[in-house]
Amino acid sequence: MNSAPPSPFAAFDVSKSDRTDALTLVGLTVTYRTRGRDREVLQDVSFRVRRGEAYGLVGESGCGKSTVAMAIVRYLPRNGTVKAGKIMIAGADVQKLDADALRELRANRISMVYQDPGRALNPSLTIGRQVCEAFEAAGATRDDALHSALDMLERVRIAAPERVMDSYPHQLSGGMQQRVVIAMALASNPALLILDEPTTGLDATVEAEVLDLVAQLREELGTAVLFISHNLAVIGRMCERVGVLYAGKLVEEGATRDVFTRPRHPYTVGLLRCLPTIGRSKDRERLDTIAGGLPSPGSVTQGCIYAERCRLADERCRREAPPPYRLSVAHGDQMARCHYHERAIELPRATPDAPVENQRGPVADSSAAVVLRACKLSKTFHVSGASLRALDDVSIDLAGGETLGLVGESGSGKTTLAKLMLGLLTPDAGGVLELDGAPLAARVTRRSDEQVKSLQIVFQNPDSALNRAHSVKRLIGRALTRLTGLRGPAIDTRLATLTSAVRLPERYLDSRTRQLSGGLKQRVAIARAFAGEPRVVVCDEPTSALDVSVQAAILNLLADLQRERGVSYVFISHDLHVVRYLADRIAVLYLGRLLEIGPAAAVFDGPQHPYTEALLSSVPSLNAHDKQARIRLSGDLPSAVSPPSGCVFHTRCPRKLGAICEQQDPPFLDADADADATSGEGGAAPSAAHRIRCHIPVDTLRALQSASRDALNEVSADDQSSRAPRDIGRHE
Known part of the structure; x- marks a missing residue:
């Protein structure tokens, strides 16, 4: 039976929490004083982290996640104040500690990463x-x-x-x-370890190693963990319980399995629907998004703080603030601040699916003309007297309306390849670039205006591409004028269309980029890249700094523009779920060498190069049936100054055959056929082919990988009923 306790404090026995909890927050309210006014950035937040437990805190940027962490360790800025509530760490009331006691607490009982x-x-x-x-x-x-x-x-x-x-x-x-x-x-x-986005920006393999490390050390030391992240899959893997924060208020809480399987708050439902999970692709469906944006701190004085963005909201929601409804579910209690929590899972979509006739765009045409061709590209840098081979004999084609995903660890050559295409770097002798079948000059300064216009880029770090002194309107307007020749009212019309498409509120048009958050800056950079009519856009980690809701809108935007205009993308990302959703083909780079290339479905479904297999096994997933056995690579990425002989991956390969891998450079194999077949010098084969650069025969790779998946499924089936809560999401 549903019940709404008269106060959120009712679920907390503080005297008991002193003995059993590493962290207890009761009614925490924090204000920031800005322009002479106190604004509440946290409102009545209550949760506990038990000893040895991992608790996840999720929500969009600006929801107050990091403020919670700062309040816990009393690191709030000078204009920040704990207005109300209690913070207990291992039985100590943090707010009552003097300077010496606080120093001792930070040194011995709490740590932050x-x-x-x-x-x-x-x-x-x-x-x-x-x-x-x-x-x-x-x-x-x-x-x-x-x-x-x-x-x-x-x-x-x-x-x-x-x-x-x-x-x-x-x-x-x-x-x-x-x-x-x-x-x-x-x-x-420490009794409590706070991790504030500890894996953001890390490669999939490094992220997996860090997460494995945290899980192992937590088991060994019995340390409680407060894990703050916008990556829901990471939380699903690492945490037994999760709290969802929105605009400074905890709107849902419960066992991670319960919250992610059947969320009870529309905001949680919206976050989960934004994710590009396995089985979803741009050709099948558009990602759902969350309309609108966060309210300004302190602006909501009555009713539900989520009402303006909620598609279930009615007059009751705008009039009455929902209490914390608590339910007894499969793995414990689940709390949701929603009057209609039983209907939350039925939330209507905010973003309509693409029309059926547009579900498959120009990428479906296998005969689409090649827009950009790179043949035998290499790049050598000279560092401290040594030659560093960043890219080695890479050949790829990019068809009209196609997205080519570039994946691999940092240092694999992804960005170097992109910069060679853009003319920002000059390739070594022997490399050839073509645009629409015509030679493309190696340096951008020697390309025609039309060629420069045809190739644009969205950088990972927008600060490197945007002038901090200019307003948003001027930045995008100048690009429109330069690339399209538009003037007068036409500029304003096009500007409004672009900013709306990337969900950039009109109130920011007169702002300088230095006044914007990282996510807003990236939206400006994307709008500017599409100001003209580019043929090819290189996207270098364009969504890595964005919340999942904004990321979904950007991915939808990229897919829509591709359908409408036939633009092609070279998409670089360490988030393989994002790559799988957007890319038509995948190219896997390792230490400057192309190890695998082929249609996205073929690469992700297998057979795969052992390196690709290891990358995919490192990706966390929300769904237990999507998890793979984690393949741990030994050692770090070798130096490009002295790369390994033979196969460059042999020093870390878990499926290494022996001397042949150490001595001979492997050929490309046709992964679509059972028989071994090389595809030619430099890998210049038809763009639709799935090719793997490996000495292991394709049928052997297929059998090995199939056996690994079967073994994991057996272990998962045997352990599912008896697995302890602390093992949620950490299937090995």
Whole structure:
């Protein structure tokens, strides 16, 4: 029977939480004072994290997730104040601690890992000095700290810790930096570890390694984890329970399996529908989105804070704030602040599906003309007297109206290949570029205006592409004038269309980009790239900084523009769910070499190159039946200065045959046929072909990968009924 307790505090026994919880928040309300007015950014937030438990906190940017973390450790900015509520950490009331007690709490009972490890490390100190300081702060002597630092670096799976101890942060990869930060955070064996977007921007394999590490250390040390992320699949893998935050208020909470299987709040339903999950593609359906945007802090004074964006809302919702309805469901209690929580799963779509006649655009035509051709592209950089081969003999074609997804770890050559196509880098001698069958000059400065207009780019970091001093209107307007020749009212009409398509509110048109969030900046960059009529757009991680709701709108926009205009994309991303949704073909790069290329469905469904198989196994998934056995790659990506002989992947390959892999460069095999068949020098085969560069015969790869999937299914079936809650989503 549904019930609404008179107060959200009713579910919390604070005296009991002192003994059983690592963290308890009761009625937490936080205000920021801006322009002489206090604005509530958190309203009456209550939840607990039990000892040894992992609790996920999700929501769009601006919902208050990081403010929760800052309030817990009392790191709020000067204009931030805890207006009401209680924060308990391992039995200690944080708000009542004096300076010495607060310092002791931060040193010994709570630690935090931030999104950007590079900014958390001091660039002027060695890794060893910084890790030792963490142990010294916890009370260790200098000698003990040195010994403990080495032991902890080994514990977080850092090879050759002695060498890493002598290194500076800039000499380590992003994944290595994050492991160092985690080692520092665990130095005091804290009761609570707060992870604020710890895997954003990491490759799929590195992300999986970091998540495995956190899960393993949590099991060993019994540390409770508060995991803050906008990546719902990561939360599904890592956390037993989840709380959904919207505009500073906790709108849903419960066991992760219950919330993600049957959400009870329309906002949670909307977030889940935005995700490009397995089985969804641009040719089958458009992603659903969440209309509108977050309300300004403190602007909603009555009714449900989500009412203006909710497609179930009525006058009752706008008049009465819903209480926290609590239900007893499969894996415990589930709370939702919605008057119509039983109907939330029936929420109507906000984004209509594409018309049937438009479901399949020009990409369905296998005879579409090749727009862009790259043949035998290589690129060598000279660094400190050494030659670094960033790209090695790569050949690809891009058809009209097609999306080619480029995937691979950082350092695999994805961005280098894109820059060669755009003329931002000059290829080594012997490389050929063609646009519509005509030679394309290597440097952009030597290309015609029409060729420059035909190839545009959306960068991963919009700050590198947008002038901070100019208004949004001027940035997009200048691009429209330069690329289309439009003037006067026509500019305003086109500008309105573009900004609406990328969900950029009109109130931001007069803003400078330095006044915008990262997501808003990226929307400006995308609008500017489409200001003209490009033939090819290179998208370099265009959605990595966006919330899932905005990401869905951008992916829909890209798909719609492709259907309407036949534009082609080269799409670079480490989010393989996004690549699977948008791409027609996939090219897999490793250490500058093309290891696999083919239609998206063929590449994702298999057989795959062992490296592709490892990449796909690292991707977290919301659905238990979509999970794969995690394939762990040994070691790190080799240096491009001295790449391995033979197959460049043999030093990490879990399916290595032996000497042939070490000595001979493998040929391309036709993955569509059971018999081995090479596709020609440099891999210049028909664009529809699925080809794998490997010594292992295709039929053998198919059998090995099928056996691995069958073994996982058997383990999952045996363990499903007896698996403990703490193992949710961590099927190995």
